[in-house]
Amino acid sequence: MADATEQEPLLTPAVDDDGAPFWDYAAQGELRIQACTACGEPRFPPRPCCPHCQSFDSDWRRMSGRGRIWSYVFPHPPLLPAYAEQTGYNAIVVELADAPRIRLVGNLVAAPDAPLNSVAPERLRIGAKVQVAFTELNGFTVPRWILERP
Template sequence: MLTPVVDEDGAPFWEYAARGELRVQACAEEDCGELRFPPRPCCPRCQSFAAEWRLMSGRGRIWSYVLPHPPLLPGYAEQAPYNAVLVELAEAPRIRLAGNVVAAPDAPLNSVDPARLRIGAPVRVAFTEIDGLAVPRWLLERG
């Protein structure tokens, strides 16, 4: 498995994830408040360096997905076919997080039948530990 690389700008994201919280960086300027992901030092809207981390609901929808055949990395061959998704966050539709839809937080990447995936399908975040990091994954919501 690939382990995410934690840098200075993104470190708070991983610290909150370890607590089971999905947070997104936001501009802390009173007149701005722009949400941004991936994390970076400067607001793309007003160029302020003031930032805070806002708690998200953890809900979203599948914006796009792909089923890699064959897997591009040998370490994923045993789990094929698996999905890779972009999830649009409910409270921040311009922010999309990459991940996988799984049947349970610790389930393998191929635990969801690809036929169940649809653009627009509602999902919610769940975290699993991989190499000491709490990594967000996505669970399909009923309905």
């Protein structure tokens, strides 16, 4: 079986100063979300100023990595030609258990390094509980999602 970098045609994520800590923590196997230290509100995507109180003070809070599928889609046909061999893959939106207003986009897979089409479409449902899993992709550690009860 090919490794994850051969399976996935995406380029590396665009990393800016605000989002760099997200990727640094992911490389350590941690899911962290930026939060305002003035009002306590979590925010994603990361940005310099809190949209709630306009404070520039923030920290990165560790999340449990648990969430639920808030929405999902199966792109047909694949949006990029390089994904054609993985047709049947999903893209999911996960609502974090620790911060329900924060939603992350990713893929539901059978195991961290499994192909994008490793979960049968009929297994996806809104509200299904998921857990973050990390894998290396083109030199970056990226979050993916696995079912809590496979």
